Amino acid sequence: MRKYATLLLAIGIFAGSCNNQQNKKESMNNSNDAAFDSYKERFVEALWQQYPGWASSVGYHKYDSILIVPDAAARNKEIAFCKGQLDSLKQFDDNGLSDNNKIDKAMMRNQLESSIWSVNEEKSYEWNPAQYNVSEGFADILNGTYDSLDNRLRNIGKRLAAVPAFYEAAKQNIKNPTAEHTQLAVEQNMGGASVLEQDLPAALQKSHLPEAEKTAIKEKAAQAATAMKGYADWLKNLKNDQPRSFRLGKDLYAKKFDFDIQSGYTVDEIYKKAQEHKQELHTKMAALANQLWSKYMGNAQKPADSLLLIRQVIDKISLQHTSPDSFQAAIEKQIPVLVDFIKKKDLIYIDPAKPLVVRKEPAYMAGVAGASINAPGPYDKGGNTYYNVGSLSGWDKQKAESYLREYNNYTLQILNIHEAIPGHYTQLVYSNQSPSIIKAILGNGAMVEGWAVYTERMMLEEGYGNNEPEMWLMYYKWNLRSTCNTILDHDVHAGNMTKEQAMHLLMDEAFQQQSEAEGKWRRVNVTQVQLCSYFTGYTEIYELREELKKKMGDKFNLKAFHEKFLSYGSAPVKYIKEMMLKDFK
Ligand code: ZN
Ligand code: ZN
Numbered sequence: 001m002r003k004y005a006t007l008l009l010a011i012g013i014f015a016g017s018c019n020n021q022q023n024k025k026e027s028m029n030n031s032n033d034a035a036f037d038s039y040k041e042r043f044v045e046a047l048w049q050q051y052p053g054w055a056s057s058v059g060y061h062k063y064d065s066i067l068i069v070p071d072a073a074a075r076n077k078e079i080a081f082c083k084g085q086l087d088s089l090k091q092f093d094d095n096g097l098s099d100n101n102k103i104d105k106a107m108m109r110n111q112l113e114s115s116i117w118s119v120n121e122e123k124s125y126e127w128n129p130a131q132y133n134v135s136e137g138f139a140d141i142l143n144g145t146y147d148s149l150d151n152r153l154r155n156i157g158k159r160l161a162a163v164p165a166f167y168e169a170a171k172q173n174i175k176n177p178t179a180e181h182t183q184l185a186v187e188q189n190m191g192g193a194s195v196l197e198q199d200l201p202a203a204l205q206k207s208h209l210p211e212a213e214k215t216a217i218k219e220k221a222a223q224a225a226t227a228m229k230g231y232a233d234w235l236k237n238l239k240n241d242q243p244r245s246f247r248l249g250k251d252l253y254a255k256k257f258d259f260d261i262q263s264g265y266t267v268d269e270i271y272k273k274a275q276e277h278k279q280e281l282h283t284k285m286a287a288l289a290n291q292l293w294s295k296y297m298g299n300a301q302k303p304a305d306s307l308l309l310i311r312q313v314i315d316k317i318s319l320q321h322t323s324p325d326s327f328q329a330a331i332e333k334q335i336p337v338l339v340d341f342i343k344k345k346d347l348i349y350i351d352p353a354k355p356l357v358v359r360k361e362p363a364y365m366a367g368v369a370g371a372s373i374n375a376p377g378p379y380d381k382g383g384n385t386y387y388n389v390g391s392l393s394g395w396d397k398q399k400a401e402s403y404l405r406e407y408n409n410y411t412l413q414i415l416n417i418h419e420a421i422p423g424h425y426t427q428l429v430y431s432n433q434s435p436s437i438i439k440a441i442l443g444n445g446a447m448v449e450g451w452a453v454y455t456e457r458m459m460l461e462e463g464y465g466n467n468e469p470e471m472w473l474m475y476y477k478w479n480l481r482s483t484c485n486t487i488l489d490h491d492v493h494a495g496n497m498t499k500e501q502a503m504h505l506l507m508d509e510a511f512q513q514q515s516e517a518e519g520k521w522r523r524v525n526v527t528q529v530q531l532c533s534y535f536t537g538y539t540e541i542y543e544l545r546e547e548l549k550k551k552m553g554d555k556f557n558l559k560a561f562h563e564k565f566l567s568y569g570s571a572p573v574k575y576i577k578e579m580m581l582k583d584f585k
Pocket of ligand 2 (some may be wrong): 424449452
């Protein structure tokens with residue numbers, strides 16, 4: 001979301017203050033909920049005027065032709081928009097609002113306050129040159145299926161006109177950027193230019209636009225590509241002897257955690273939990289590795305160091321894996337197995353009318369290995385949900401082998417639980433049934449990731465994998481990844497963790513392959529807080545379940561818990577918890 005925080009509509013009507021009078025009147029005439037519902041509609045429409053790029057990305061295409069030039073005036077307008085909407089929100093008292101509206105209100109306020117904080121305090125528009133990149137927006141419109149190619153190209157043509165001014169404003173904004181974000185911006189803008197230089201001209205060829213129009217768009221595309229590559233060149237030559245550190249710093253980091261995760265815990269509390277959890281996992285893993293030692297290692301001498309012991313057993317088990325050619329088939333075969341297990345154990349209702357389509361990842365997404373869920377947005381609820389599986393064809397042997405060991409016969413099942421059933425895919429089906437568009441738009445990443453991580457453990461606890469020690473050991477390794485993501489993110493951004501220390505954590509303590517650990521280091525160099533979402537959400541969901549079990553005793557039902565929990569949509573766990581525990585106070 002924050003990536004849109006600096007975008008702004010130049011000709012938009014500032015919607016905040018003019019709504020206040022209307023809101024007051026409405027709350028006198030109607031019930032609070034009815035008034036709030038109609039305010040939400042106006043809020044969303046104003047939000048899309050304010051952030052047209054964000055609108056396009058969620059499938060709202062009215063403002064496709066607009067690209068905001070991210071200058072100081074745009075930031076001032078954004079602040080005014082957020083303050084105006086915050087004023088409007090204040091007109092509504094929580095008393096008299098339904099549970100769902102209460103949560104919506106809290107999420108809207110968080111979004112608005114977070115945007116103001118980002119402009120005034122975080123100021124990533126100064127130090128993160130990678131936030132300026134127009135290619136993704138153009139690629140989305142180009143690959144869209146919501147409108148005819150000709151209409152989409154006309155919008156692209158209008159949008160292209162603002163690209164040179166966009167990059168001029170970017171250059172004005174940048175002050176003392178980090179070396180890491182600068183390098184990322186150079187790579188991504190150089191690479192992204194191909195959308196304008198190749199994909200767009202190819203689409204123009206196929207279109208039925210008059211020749212003159214085609215030529216005009218082609219010319220604007222060439223100018224835009226020049227501006228884009230010019231920006232990358234400018235960054236390459238930028239004199240920056242003492243670049244800002246890529247570490248966010250303790251204070252900004254703590255604040256960003258509060259805004260982005262919306263946890264019931266502070267970042268320090270979660271960090272402490274992650275440290276303790278890592279120790280627990282190591283203890284459990286050592287016991288399993290001991291138990292499995294002779295089966296996998298025969299009479300070999302057991303190392304005295306328990307981390308080395310675990311590593312050796314894991315390495316051996318990881319040799320059981322599929323081949324590059326059958327990777328997709330292996331995933332496809334598992335989906336019905338997971339569905340059957342969930343039905344047999346009565347864990348959650350799975351709507352048969354919304355099947356999951358497994359497909360090879362489309363060309364424009366190619367290069368992203370592994371698997372990901374592609375779900376219909378809030379404006380396309382009937383659309384297919386795709387499970388994109390990256391192809392390993394063309395990979396060199398060594399790379400494919402290392403990848404397949406990581407996604408071996410055991411972890412591949414956990415991956416499918418996480419991404420598909422009952423993880424992300426199942427959660428998204430429930431989320432789309434939630435009536436609130438606010439929760440779909442402002443969906444809480446920690447809840448979404450936390451749910452997927454929670455289901456991994458839940459499935460194994462219910463007996464998926466027949467309680468095989470191999471399955472549990474590989475699960476614990478997988479769970480260590482989320483846990484160590486939090487430790488890494490915290491220690492890098494609120495502390496001074498070096499690359500060497502990070503490699504020790506990820507490889508020696510979390511048993512990752514070097515390439516995976518290197519990738520994680522690059523990721524933590526250019527992102528902040530997001531890596532905490534998995535462990536935080538998981539911890540809060542698991543704790544909520546255990547608390548409800550205690551309070552309900554015999555009346556606790558796992559299926560009912562799952563369905564009730566997901567019925568709130570993608571809301572922060574702390575609010576769902578408040579609602580679910582309300583009756584026990
Ligand atoms: Zn192998
Ligand atoms: Zn996930």
